[in-house]
Amino acid sequence: MKDLFAVIMLSGIYGLLSASFFVAMDAVDVAFTEASVGAGISTLLMLVAITMTGRTEHPVRHKPVLALAVVIVTGSLLIYGTLDMPYFGSAQAPVHQHVAPRYINDSMQEVGVPNIVTSVLASYRGFDTFGEVVVIFTAGMGVLALLSVVRRPRDVDDVASLNKSMHEEHLILRIVAKILIPFILLFALYVQFHGDYGPGGGFQAGVIFAAAIILYTMIFGMSTARRVINQSLIQLFAAIGVLVYGSVGVISLLDGKHFLDYSALSADPVAGQHLGILLIELGVGITVASVMIIIFFNFAGRQNDQQNKENNES
């Protein structure tokens, strides 16, 4: 398929469908993440990316036969590897024998959070999650390093007048967005702090929060959004999220416990776990939201600059 727009739409549909089969398999947290990240924000970011690259793929000069052969060989090796796997849903499978019984039986006493997924993600596997947050942070920094543009103030004024003429037409969109954005932000906070009790958590909340800001940017224009959201502040926030997560770990280290052992945070181990999970989910949420906003702003801002340049040249 040569049309990149259609490819992106297909990947979004794939994300939504896989979210629904995660729901069918009772993995609500994963489904929530897939729906918000896979179908929502990554589709959006890729759409912003094709406004920069152009809509159609360049014609391929090399023969795709070699690539096809590699894919077939790798695929058949992978399928050969799965032949050894235990039967689907088998109770004897290692995944059900290894650590899962302990999570299911003891997490209520050890962590005291009703949603086991959150206690596994944030407490038992806190170090892995820390790695994920650092990966997201690194992605944001990479985008900043590659695409960041220093804009002169004169350009901003030009963009502002352009935006004004462009966005006066979209009255219905603007009014509905104005009504909805506060509720989207509120829902993001609900997802953030309800993660202990139901599906949700920092990743989903951060993405939803960023989506509200991106909606605002798309409808009210880049320059208005730049006035609302200070770029250097949002970069600071991205770092603060990782810092909060890391310093929770360091506190427990200083207390003579293991890294990210939250029982150090309070006299009562379970209360300490609660506080620790709350804090690190907050860190995750802040970092994810800030990085998504940074990525979007840099992609979209660059496209605005390109347009301005073309307008000036012509």
Place this chain on the structure above:
Amino acid sequence: MDSVLNISSTVFLLIGSFLCISGGVGILRFPDFYTRMHAVGVTETLATAMILIGLMLQNPDAIVILKLMIILLMALFVSPTASHALASAAVHNNLKPVLDKNKNKESVNSSNP
């Protein structure tokens, strides 16, 4: 009481499913972008409302009904707006509707200057 709830919820769900399917048929059968979008945009809003109402009648729990009502409100706001945005984007990019040439020549000229 229970059977009344069950039957009415089933009726709502069936109407919703029928509207979904008719929207799907419309998107395949209609000739151009605007009519296709019309088919989906109109039926989808009503179908969502019908299915959500059907689900509300299925469930006696107050908090579930409240959540479904919030989703319904959200859908009623979002889906007409999305259709509007789609259509206005199409007009903005000069996508011409497929019209019966003899009858509607005047209106084409006036609506797309």
